[in-house]
Amino acid sequence: MADPRARRSPLAGWAPQLQALNGAIRAQELPFLTQLNLRLDSGGPAADPVAKVLGVSLPTVPCTSVGSGVYEVLWLGPDEWLILAPAGSAPELMIALREAIGSEHAAVTDVSAQRTTVQLSGPGARELLAKGCAIDLHPAASPEGSCVQTLLAQTGIIIVVRDGTATDFLLLVRSSFAEYFAAWLVDASVELTEPA
Amino acid sequence: MQLIRCPWCGSREEVEFHYGGQAHVSYPENPAELSDAEWARYVFFRANPRGPLAERWVHAAGCRRWFNAVRDTSTHELLAVYRIGEPQPEVAR
């Protein structure tokens, strides 16, 4: 009998289909990443201590992200960021961030279960995304570090550009839309992958 | 379908945005002193011009920020966008 206490990621059931993609497309879920939502005045006194905890300054250019090696900090709005961190690191990172913030007007919220993360890579990745998304992901328009919140096949998505050749993306999709997204992804991949 | 320029994210497809009614309708300074008729005017009465109108819009599928826009109600063209707190820009009709 299955262990009812076992955690199951939103796309656990789609792992075989995602793994079967080959050729120009590779996709895999990165389950259970820690995701913290940070609301903060980037010009205020808490910004520097928070940057020290994260190892990078909060990106203030819209639609960009920065990585520290351990953390990935995504711009969501002029006073809002999403921090991606290794699975299981939420409790200690939240304590560290709240200590850095002190009594300043800011908020740290654990939203790890809100979205799941899919790494999409390969030479066909950009063409695949173009089937469902109007954002120009050519490296000239979306260089490494771009981070756009938009619609992909009508579902809300965050696209993080991870290299300068449009062949490596992180996609964050809401957990309740994840299976729909996976089904769309597998279907849209048909002409870009080799038959299994 | 037109592209709308979010003051934060830049040009995006119109489907990413939602309309939020007339802009610059400020809350009464002394609400307790308003008559029923004055309340009704504040709550329900809005401009309905043919031509440019300042409106609130939100980038719902993107950064989720509210901003203001001047839209021509006869052509549905957004003539200008500006951030909350910025003055309404002049637009040529």
Ligand SMILES: [Zn+2]
């Ligand atoms: Zn926006």
